[in-house]
Amino acid sequence: MITVETFNTHREASSALNDRTRFLAGGTLLMRDVNYAVPGIEHIVRSLEPLRTIRSEGDSVFIGAAATMLDVINARETAFLAPVSRAVGGPAIRNMATVGGNLFAPSPFGDFTTALLALDATIHFADGRQEEIETFLAQRDSGRRIVTAISVAPPLSGSFLFSKISRTKPKGPAILSIAVRLPSGGQEARIAFGAMGPTPLRAKAAEAALSRTRIDEQGIAPVIAVATEGLAPADDALASQWYRRQVAPVHLKRLLLGGQR
Template identity: 50%
Template sequence: MPVRVETFARIEEAARALAATRSARFLGGGTIVMRSVNEGDQSFDTIVRATDPAFRAIRSSGDGFVLGAGVTMAMIASNRDLAFLHPVARAVGGPAVRTMATIGGNLFADAPYGDFAAALLALGARIDIAGSGGAGTTIDDLLRDRARFGQSLVASVSIPRPRDPDAFRFLKVSRVKPKGVSVMSIAAHLPQSGGRIQGARIAYGAMGPAPLRATAVERALEGRPLDAAAIERAAAVATEGIDPPTDAIASGWYRREVAAVHLKRMLAMQGRA
């Protein structure tokens, strides 16, 4: 079946075209979409693109950043202000994939992909949907029910700048180094006040259909110093309420078995991975 490509200069125009056609798919970097095209996926017959420079812009805004959804992993990895995200961007595929792979595409990538989205979830990102008049949504809402946003276009993602560089941590666990796909990824934002964690957010990638929060771990850490006792408490509930998937990379059983060990390592590490 032929696939029609529609290119728009403005994000809003692309958003309208996407919303108007149920059989349309948005093209970010295409590392997933183009594979579907090559495999003869019949679920879409139209590809929508946007060439708007705003879509690929990285802006400082107050105490955070606004990242256009078309920003690539390579752009993140080469931006000095985003040093705290470099380990995350560099964990996505190899150099060729990172040159194309966008933040927007990572938000919609099925497990075991979605390493960058896990980091955005830990950071409590806000998602700006094109054409929504700035209403936006939380990343928690988007990842909980991505089907609801199937014909929506993510324009940008807003994230806070971690006050202390050590407050944000990321660990990708893969069997093949350095480019392997995740057994799991773990991202943590652990701001501290008076030596105690206040507002813990822990997110896992590849532990569900989309990145998800490890809420039992967050509860175990909240209000405590990040010491050996707190890390043990957190590890004891590493997979509480979580049903990890089985795929070609690892079984659900294996992911459940190793999660606590990797969580402990990530929490105990000084500085970033």
């Protein structure tokens, strides 16, 4: 039997976490696991704290962990992330799926997190601590800490590109997703891939090549040549790891030369 406990705040809920406990957000993945009786879930905690606010503060935008994909689409402050949110599931999923839950979504999910990785987002936890997203992803564990917010510096106009490749459009899961922040105005180049590893991963060799080139067919050739270095795609029902490695450079090239899709 699974027990459910409701707390007033995320901080209180986090005190009840252990390795058999899960925090319930939108439930689009967790309730599926519960329905399929996935082992290891004995206790579910939830919080009544309304953490859906999206606001600008200084140079950053703060997105509450409970903000849904639809909230992101509707908020002026997150207009740069609206195309990414629109790529997550269909309307019913976007209405439930939270930004916090996406951080823990296993591959091939995690399109929104791929974008946050390319934007060097910071993850804020219920215990008041914070962590860079790359560090967080390297050791993520959904039974350990509760995320309360994400903060991210909006990219300069025209410098953020995102593409999701799926077999069924518009709402199929990703064969891969790509988010790029072009180097400009002091912001460094970032290239992040989703569904090309157990979590979204940065293509660091390609980032280094992108930071010292111009964006045209000849200029980006060195970037494309090392596009999949350091990535670790898996075989799944959607595509083999071989296929993912073959098509990732092609789609990165299209994204860089064709702009946002």
